[in-house]
Ligand SMILES: Nc1ncnc2c1ncn2[C@@H]1O[C@H](COP(=O)(O)OP(=O)(O)OP(=O)(O)O)[C@@H](O)[C@H]1O
């Protein structure tokens with residue numbers, strides 16, 4: 001019995017001092033956390049270098065540019081309080097074809113105006129003729145003025161049609177010229193992006209957004225939100241609603257998210273809620289596979305360098321196995337406790353906002369320890385078996401790789417766990433002992449209701465599997481460790497279990 | 501003091517269909533050095549592993565002072581496996597202390613003993629070296645120290661001389677003969693017959709799973725003495741062929757090994773016959789070497805089966 005502790009001590013000390021343990025305990029978790037959280041930081045704290053110019057091509061008479069500028073100023077400002085966005089009305093006054101056409105159009109408008117006034121004049125005159133019955137020759141005057149009116153109206157209608165047609169053509173030209181202009185400004189990076197508003201955009205809600213990277217969701221989301229408000233405002237104003245009321249109606253909303261827990265509600269934060277458990281799974285995986293991996297390589301190494309024969313001459317195979325599991329299991333616990341301590345230090349120094357993270361509790365720490373221990377025993381005894389029957393390191397490492405992949409597989413489903421940690425699929429999967437530790441470590445913090453029942457069930461399943469595997473491992477370990485050269489067949493394996 | 505006794509009774513061992521040991525029996529007493537000899541694959545290592553309780557015999561029993569081997573604590577036994585079994589990245593002294601404590605030595609005692617033995621084998625300067633920085637022979641010495649660090653009553657050494665230089669071979673023999681004086685049981689296997697001859701009192705030769713020779717070394721030698729003589733001269737001794745009753749066994753330039761057939765000629769007659777015809781440099785009675793016996797017996801037995 002004492003040999004178990006001696007072997008455990010040796011395994012513990014020789015691994016504890018190794019560089020790989022240091023790396024797995026301090027560097028890997030740091031790296032992982034960094035890789036996981038860096039994009040968030042980069043995304044959130046993108047440096048706002050300078051004011052962005054947004055071009056506007058306005059084909060309506062809504063003066064949308066000014067509205068947009070006002071709203072943008074209200075929400076988005078740089079650190080130095082200056083506006084983040086500047087609206088630039090894209091002007092085409094320099095364009096020759098446009099100014100030529102504009103001149104023609106103005107002539108038409110002038111003509112239209114003069115005909116209009118002529119028409120009105122005739123109309124007024126006719127009203128007078130009607131009122132004044134004493135005019136000589138009244139019959140004739142009325143008739144001839146009517147004819148005049150008729151002709152003028154026809155002419156007026158024609159001019160109207162022409163001016164409309166011309167206006168459309170002018171708009172179209174304006175639009176093309178403006179777009180050309182804006183595109184060249186985009187290319188030379190004067191503009192960040194530009195917007196095109198059609199004549200009836202308030203009615204049909206159609207706009208265009210031009211940019212070198214329209215996939216920049218942060219930008220488009222902001223513009224969309226603001227334009228939405230502006231347009232709705234305009235639509236409401238068109239329906240003659242008081243301005244004061246309008247402001248009240250369109251007050252922006254903020255949604256704070258809370259999660260319900262047995263002990264009350266807590267504010268909900270996506271990053272803490274999602275990445276916390278993910279880091280938890282990673283740490284659990286690290287712990288299980290650091291010490292489990294040592295167990296594995298220790299068996300492999302002793303088998304290949306024949307130390308196993310020396311050990312077997314001093315201690316029996318049960319002691320050797322027990323000693324290794326004990327020593328390396330303890331090593332894993334030390335690793336976990338080091339992480340706990342680091343977490344406490346980070347909490348104490350306010351780097352981790354513990355009061356906001358509901359799952360940082362003693363109970364959950366205990367669950368972490370339990371699932372680590374069970375996971376370690378489960379994978380560890382599998383590793384011992386594989387290590388002792390593998391004829392060479394290469395084969396063994398491949399199986400090791402495979403098991404790692406299986407164990408980390410739940411992370412791929414993390415989003416599903418995230419949306420519903422207690423769905424039938426996830427529950428069923430977490431009863432599979434290979435996946436239990438990873439799934440449970442995600443589910444426990446994510447589940448709104450306590451999943452005590454599942455915790456008990458999975459623990460029992462794990463314990464039963466562990467007993468089974470250790471039983472098999474013990475039998476195989478003894479016989480297999482002295483074998484060399486070839487991989488045993490299944491019948492041989494069964495035979496070994498019988499003889500030992 | 502009562503002498504310890506290790507008995508192997510009718511032990512049989514199979515590896516699947518391959519019978520490696522077939523009803524092997526022998527007995528070793530304290531103060532005796534037992535040589536387990538045999539060609540490659542004869543089953544020596546397997547037998548030793550069974551004595552070390554690393555493997556279990558399929559049939560038969562191994563008794564130490566009348567008690568079944570698997571009921572006895574391993575700390576009475578010391579073992580040198582045939583292949584090095586050391587942690588390559590461990591430090592020499594630390595690892596020796598670990599092995600010592602596995603046999604119930606206190607750390608302190610293990611350290612003292614380890615340093616004592618390292619000093620004796622000229623290894624004391626390497627106590628803080630990693631194993632993989634040692635040469636093969638040095639590693640063999642460390643492995644030996646691990647075997648007798650805890651002063652076991654039964655010492656089992658599988659090819660202990662492999663890789664040792666002549667000086668270290670002598671140092672090892674010295675240590676082993678001390679063990680012998682303390683009335684301990686020593687079982688060695690080796691392919692170096694001269695070493696076996698110098699060291700062993702009792703020889704057991706196995707081949708193809710069976711004992712083909714078992715007995716005290718002196719008796720074995722007597723049994724295989726062949727009435728052989730060797731003669732060396734300064735002139736040609738070809739005329740020996742003409743003398744009746746002489747069988748030439750081996751002939752080289754001016755030297756030859758021969759036997760006399762008792763009926764026809766005695767040694768004094770032989771001397772009369774050669775008188776004046778030879779300038780004798782050397783004449784001796786040839787003792788059969790273990791080497792010769794080994795080769796002869798193994799070849800005979802292999803030919804039979
Ligand atoms: N673990 C094992 N599994 C299967 N067969 C084995 C095993 N160990 C030994 N054998 C077989 O048993 C036979 C005896 O092997 P053993 O190692 O005892 O020989 P040995 O006398 O020590 O040989 P050597 O002089 O080469 O060391 C060999 O045929 C070997 O193939």
Ligand SMILES: [Mg+2]
Pocket residue numbers: 544545546582658
């Ligand atoms: Mg051997």
